[in-house]
Every structure is written in C-alpha cells, then in structure tokens.
Amino acid sequence: MTREATCSCGNLRVLCTGEPELVSLCHCIACQKRTSAPYGVAAFFLKQHVEVSGSYKNYRRSSDAGYDLVFHFCARCGSTVFWEPLRKPDMFAIGVGSFGDPGFPKPRKEVHTDCRHAWVKPLDPMST
Numbered sequence: 001m002t003r004e005a006t007c008s009c010g011n012l013r014v015l016c017t018g019e020p021e022l023v024s025l026c027h028c029i030a031c032q033k034r035t036s037a038p039y040g041v042a043a044f045f046l047k048q049h050v051e052v053s054g055s056y057k058n059y060r061r062s063s064d065a066g067y068d069l070v071f072h073f074c075a076r077c078g079s080t081v082f083w084e085p086l087r088k089p090d091m092f093a094i095g096v097g098s099f100g101d102p103g104f105p106k107p108r109k110e111v112h113t114d115c116r117h118a119w120v121k122p123l124d125p126m127s128t
C-alpha cells in the first residue's frame with residue numbers, strides 16, 4: 001500500500017510505502033504550536049519506505065527528551081509535512097493530517113497527556 005502526504009499547496013509530497021511503524025498522538029505544547037491544532041498526530045515510517053519530492057525548508061529545535069527534531073516545511077505554503085526525530089534516526093515522522101485521509105490508521109499511543117485539552121477524550125487504543 002502507498003499513501004501520499006502533501007502540504008497545503010501540493011508542492012511538497014511524501015510518498016510512503018507499507019504501513020506506519022507507529023502512529024502516535026502528542027499533546028505537548030510544541031506539537032500544538034507546530035500544527036496550530038490542540039494536538040499533533042504523527043505516523044512513523046522507516047526512511048527507506050519514504051520518497052520525498054518538492055522543495056522544503058528546515059526548522060530545527062531541541063526537545064525535552066534531549067534529542068533535536070528537524071522539521072521540513074513547504075517554502076511556499078508553510079505546511080510542515082514531515083520531520084526527523086533524531087532519537088529515531090532511521091525514521092521519518094509524517095503529520096497524519098497531511099495525508100488528508102480519514103481512514104488513516106489511528107494512533108495506538110498518546111503522550112504528554114498533562115497538556116491534553118479538557119474537552120479532548122483520552123485515547124482508547126483498543127477501539128477501532
């Protein structure tokens with residue numbers, strides 16, 4: 001199976017083959033800032049299963065865990081489509097919203113629940 005994640009304008013495209021290794025929901029404030037949404041959801045794919053096309057710029061930041069993250073965003077429309085968590089050097093993380101696919105596999109874990117908005121229900125990892 002292949003799925004394609006794209007930025008808002010379609011310049012930056014990330015083609016992913018196979019199923020994600022992990023889908024994770026993060027409530028942290030940095031993910032809220034990245035997405036402009038109350039939480040972020042990331043799909044992790046092995047780099048060899050990912051093909052990137054289009055131009056992008058980079059934004060690097062540190063994290064609480066001590067490993068930097070390098071975000072890749074479209075220079076034209078500004079969407080962050082994918083990034084490199086240096087804690088997992090063999091993986092790309094891809095923003096699940098960038099797939100534009102309501103049938104995308106759901107997150108099986110959530111992190112930084114201390115920052116979860118009060119109206120957001122806790123994740124039930126067992127439900128479909």
Ligand SMILES: [Zn+2]
Nearest residue numbers: 007009074077
């Ligand atoms: Zn774009």
Ligand SMILES: [Zn+2]
Nearest residue numbers: 026027028031
């Ligand atoms: Zn986060």
